[in-house]
Amino acid sequence: xxxxxxxxxxxxxxxxxxxxxxxxxxxxxxxxxxxxxxxxxxxxxxxxxxxxxxxxxxxxxxxxxxxxxxxxxxxxxxxxxxxxxxxxxxxxxxxxxxxxxxxxxxxxxxxxxxxxxxxxxxxxxxxxxxxxxxxxxxxxxxxxxxxxxxxxxxxxxxxxxxxxxxxxxxxxxxxxxxxxxxxxxxxxxxxxxxxxxxxxxxxxxxxxxxxxxxxxxxxxxxxxxxxxxxxxxxxxxxxxxxxxxxxxxxxxxxxxxxxxxxxxxxxxxxxxxxxxxxxxxxxxxxxxxxxxxxxxxxxxxxxxxxxxxxxxxxxxxxxxxxxxxxxxxxxxxxxxxxxxxxxxxxxxxxxxxxxxxxxxxxxxxxxxxxxxxxxxxxxxxxxxxxxxxxxxxxxxxxxxxx
Ligand SMILES: Cc1cc2nc3c(=O)[nH]c(=O)nc-3n(C[C@H](O)[C@H](O)[C@H](O)COP(=O)(O)OP(=O)(O)OC[C@H]3O[C@@H](n4cnc5c(N)ncnc54)[C@H](O)[C@@H]3O)c2cc1C
Numbered sequence: 081x082x083x084x085x086x087x088x089x090x091x092x093x094x095x096x097x098x099x100x101x102x103x104x105x106x107x108x109x110x111x112x113x114x115x116x117x118x119x120x121x122x123x124x125x126x127x128x129x130x131x132x133x134x135x136x137x138x139x140x141x142x143x144x145x146x147x148x149x150x151x152x153x154x155x156x157x158x159x160x161x162x163x164x165x166x167x168x169x170x171x172x173x174x175x176x177x178x179x180x181x182x183x184x185x186x187x188x189x190x191x192x193x194x195x196x197x198x199x200x201x202x203x204x205x206x207x208x209x210x211x212x213x214x215x216x217x218x219x220x221x222x223x224x225x226x227x228x229x230x231x232x233x234x235x236x237x238x239x240x241x242x243x244x245x246x247x248x249x250x251x252x253x254x255x256x257x258x259x260x261x262x263x264x265x266x267x268x269x270x271x272x273x274x275x276x277x278x279x280x281x282x283x284x285x286x287x288x289x290x291x292x293x294x295x296x297x298x299x300x301x302x303x304x305x306x307x308x309x310x311x312x313x314x315x316x317x318x319x320x321x322x323x324x325x326x327x328x329x330x331x332x333x334x335x336x337x338x339x340x341x342x343x344x345x346x347x348x349x350x351x352x353x354x355x356x357x358x359x360x361x362x363x364x365x366x367x368x369x370x371x372x373x374x375x376x377x378x379x380x381x382x383x384x385x386x387x388x389x390x391x392x393x394x395x396x397x398x399x400x401x402x403x404x405x406x407x408x409x410x411x412x413x414x415x416x417x418x419x420x421x422x423x424x425x426x427x428x429x430x431x432x433x434x435x436x437x438x439x440x441x442x443x444x445x446x447x448x449x450x451x452x453x454x455x456x457x458x459x460x461x462x463x464x465x466x467x468x469x470x471x472x473x474x475x476x477x478x479x480x481x482x
Contacts, residue, residue, distance in 0.1 A: 082108045083396055086168055086177035088158040088324060090115035090143045092454075093355030093381030094183035099458055100389035102148045105396060112152045112175060114168065115143050123229070124378065125451055126204035127236055127413055131244040132212070136205055141455055148458045158184070161328045163348050179392055182330075182337050182346075182353040183385075184322040185229075186376060192224055192295055195315035198237050199228075207314065211244060216251045217311030220300055223258035224292055225318040229356050229376040231264040232422075234316050235275055236413040238284045241314070243415025255285035257302065262288055264422075265366050266375055267434045271422055274436045278414055319376070325357045332359050341374070341427065342403035344388050352388055355381030362406075364431035374426055379408050406432075411447040419443035446472075 085101060087094045090113045098113050105111070125139035144153055156170040161180065168175045188199060196210055197203035221238045228234075234256055242254040256279065262272030263279075263286070279286045291303040299307040326335035330346035330353070337346055337353030341360045344352045360374035374380060383404060390402035406427030412420040421443040424434030437443065453460065453469050460466050 082110065083178040084110040084112065084176060085179045085181065085392060086175055087111070087113045087181045087183055088168065089113075089183035089185055089322075089355075089357070090120065090147070090153070091183060091185045091355065091381065092378040093185075093385045094181070095120070095143070095146050096382050096385035097181060097183065097354065097389055098151045099148045100386055101392060102150050104389060104393045107150060109396065110152060111150070112154060112177075113143075113147065114154045114156060114158045114170060114175065116155070116157045118143055118155050120146055121201040122451060122455055123199075124447070126198050126201060127233065127240055129201070129204040130198040130207045130211070130237070131240050132208050136201065139451070139455065140201070141457065146455075146457045158324045161324065161351075163329050163351065166350060178350065179395075180351045181388065182325050182328060182351065182357050183355050183381070184325050184357045186319040186356040187322055188317040189320055190315065190317045192222065192292070192313065192315040192317075194295065195222070195313040197315055197317060199233070199317055210312065211241065214245065214250060214252070214312060216245075217253075218309045219245070219252050219254045219312045219314065220308065220310035221254070221256045221314045221316070222290075222292055222300065223256075223260065223316045226259060227373065227376055228316050228319050230410075231266065231375045231377070232275070232410050232412045234258065235263050235279055235284075235286075237314065238279065239282050239415045240413055242282055242284050253285065254283070255287060255308070257287045257290040257292070257300070257308075259291050260288055261367075264375075266362070266372050266426070266432060267422065267424075268431060271434050271436055274420075275412070278412070278420060278439065282415060319356075321357055325353070334359070341406065343391065343401070344384055344404060352391075354384040354388055358384070362426055362432060363429045372431065374406070375408075377408065377410065379410065383407065411443045411450075413444065413447065414439050417441060417444050419447055421446075 101111050120143045121140045128134040158168050160169040196207045238256040245252045263275035294301045300310050301307050321335040330337050332338040336359035339353050339358045356376040362372040364372045387402050387404040394401040409423035418439050420439045421437040426432040
């Protein structure tokens with residue numbers, strides 16, 4: 081019998097899942113992806129776009145090109161899910177499913193008027209034109225709320241901006257302000273200290289436990305602190321779940337889809353969630369009464385997609401269903417074409433266990449190769465060079481198959 085798998089969202093998770101399912105399942109099973117934008121942008125490259133190391137066209141691709149043939153693509157907004165009837169409604173279509181996968185990512189709210197950002201494609205492109213004209217002064221990078229995607233990105237952004245201005249000979253003080261107690265708090269104090277060290281070595285000021293209260297007239301106001309001068313403010317916006325996820329009947333109190341950490345199933349056995357829109361609770365707490373949550377990052381969306389493809393295939397074909405194991409990694413851009421590399425097990429008990437490798441050119445090049453691999457699409461991923469890259473990644477337990 082033919083089954084239909086509907087995936088809401090063609091980002092990192094949705095694309096990986098659709099391609100892996102198409103590779104695994106016989107053609108009689110339908111794989112339908114609903115995506116509201118026809119153009120995919122590779123978000124990790126926004127950091128390079130913002131300092132002029134990429135052009136917009138180099139980091140965007142038509143979604144259709146990134147999907148294998150045989151995956152059906154509906155360009156439109158998934159507006160409502162009728163879980164009882166197993167139907168997704170777009171503005172124009174009602175699409176039935178046997179299994180639904182929420183892969184809608186996170187949406188952003190820009191509360192800090194007058195600030196720039198590198199968290200969106202347009203924002204990063206605009207920030208480059210602002211940085212080009214910047215004549216010097218105080219640059220403040222502000223994390224306005226948690227959670228946000230890619231816990232390393234604010235530190236990377238700060239180091240890249242600092243490096244860009246330094247190379248141009250512009251005199252600037254770059255500071256990173258955040259509500260968090262340390263960088264990447266989920267990764268533990270040791271890694272936090274290592275990242276603080278990376279920032280300090282590059283002359284970036286790091287200011288934890290800073291809760292933004294307002295901005296205006298070249299200054300920022302943080303709760304219980306003296307105002308700080310800021311000639312250029314770059315904000316990491318507040319992240320919220322997409323409406324369709326919040327209203328699907330499977331969300332936690334904050335609106336993210338609550339899933340079993342390993343199977344990625346929600347409380348409705350026919351609905352799964354992967355990537356940024358999923359709430360995955362980890363062992364341990366990071367403040368009293370605040371559970372640790374899996375960070376929102378492409379590397380997890382990617383790995384969850386592969387595990388879930390195996391699970392759905394096992395439901396259809398029989399066999400053992402794989403589980404998402406919680407391993408993750410991050411190449412942390414430091415400027416000067418260098419990067420650090422953090423990797424480890426986020427499901428470790430009593431709390432995640434991560435290691436950080438010294439800053440070096442290899443990690444930066446690995447990130448560039450990953451970008452190229454991703455943007456080249458399924459054809460390249462099956463080529464000899466793609467296979468060599470996959471083998472290299474496997475050394476670190478990273479599955480880049482497809
Ligand atoms: C500056 C920056 C740097 C980053 N660097 C890294 C990095 O180095 N490593 C890393 O692992 N991660 C990184 N990330 C994070 C990574 O990009 C995200 O975690 C990843 O894209 C999440 O994948 P996803 O599939 O869950 O969501 P997304 O890739 O965001 O895709 C979600 C898709 O769903 C679509 N959608 C949403 N709602 C609907 C709807 N109702 N109907 C139809 N379509 C819908 C959206 O249009 C979108 O295309 C970075 C992010 C940023 C912003």
